[in-house]
Amino acid sequence: MSDPVTFAEFKEKEREAKKRIILQAAIRVFGKKSLNSASMREIAEEAGISHASIYRYFRDKQALFVEAFLLGVQELQEKLEAILRSPPEEEVLQLTAQTLLDYLSRNEHYFAMMTQVMLEGDLSEESVGALNSGMRSFLDRIEAVARLAGAEHNVRYLSHTFFACLNGILISFYNYPGRSREDVESHMKTLARVFIQMFTDGIRTGSYNHQIPGGRP
């Protein structure tokens, strides 16, 4: 229903659009501060509304956080799908890694939120469910990339390793003290290239299969 044909539909569209404005503001704020230290008042100011208004669109802070995070995951996922649709010949993994790193470090927002979601355990069951299915479908995309890169056995393990290691490179050196932002970014990219080279070689030889319980060699 991309073009609303009734007034009710129009209002619904309008409401969705306003919701998105709040979500984008939330993403910007959550990216700079942590879930706990970012305040509803700050998000409201960023969105240009009163802080009380947010509660017209989201049940509470946690629900806002989860929706914002999932929006980020979805956006990243679309980038992965673009790669899958027109895959390059050889360097799928390098390209994927670069895309991931670029996106996450250029939009600090999603990145910081992602790690927060992974560490905070205080989410409601409902939220956990939503996040879980979001992450699962994201990891599916990564799995597809790994297959494209030639992986055949234990692809789930491989894609988990791939994602986790890149994530670790981002997290571990994000606040590397005493270095400029550009230096940090290029350092992370170098580390990522080192990792991807090893990963690619690893897929080629397949020796990692021995490390997986019940994994075919």
Add this chain to the structure above:
Amino acid sequence: MSDPVTFAEFKEKEREAKKRIILQAAIRVFGKKSLNSASMREIAEEAGISHASIYRYFRDKQALFVEAFLLGVQELQEKLEAILRSPPEEEVLQLTAQTLLDYLSRNEHYFAMMTQVMLEGDLSEESVGALNSGMRSFLDRIEAVARLAGAEHNVRYLSHTFFACLNGILISFYNYPGRSREDVESHMKTLARVFIQMFTDGIRTGSYNHQIPGGRP
């Protein structure tokens, strides 16, 4: 001065011991909650004192946090040194990785704090300095391990990659939803083995050197 010989020295020792009790309590609490959501009152209760007393030993919450974190890093470092003193023949990296993962996941505390330190940017210049030198000497140990494993060129990059990836495996799957603690732990260990296998092979072939700007092949 392991055996105090004057009353003044004795008092100093006593004070240090009390400080350590607070630090251990802080480590336990900071491990379960984040820097922001763990409270001084909670730490005080854990240590069995009044919350006001903490301020007799630490300037403020941040100073307490930094000291607690560094105590954890130091403990881990000693484990690495033990490995370096009596290195096994072949599997240095596997052993190091297992030690790291075991330690960090058995003592959730340090692990959670480590990632927090890496993500929160709000620390004072003084704190950043202390943390920085702590992390640097920790990474030195990892570098020594990498050398022991046969790395010759660009060892700094390698050790960074090694640490970052293991860190990522921990963080990314720590709160894997809907899985028991044991399942998560064994999953992480499998991913770590996959990674280490690739890493070891990578060091052997040395092809990663091509990925480092100015790196010798």
Add this chain to the structure above:
DNA sequence: TGTACATCAGTGAACGCGCGTTCACTGATGTAC
């Protein structure tokens, strides 16, 4: 077209809470004579 009413997005003020930190005090211990 005009009027009375219903709806509901948006709001500033207020509530209640927990926090980090400080304060004024107590009482045990050590010191000087």
Add this chain to the structure above:
DNA sequence: TGTACATCAGTGAACGCGCGTTCACTGATGTAC
């Protein structure tokens, strides 16, 4: 040995603040007749 004093670890109460959330209200918009 006894006494007056100084020190200082430890404390409960209090301060001031910012937070998430709720409340009572306003005013614009849509609806019914």
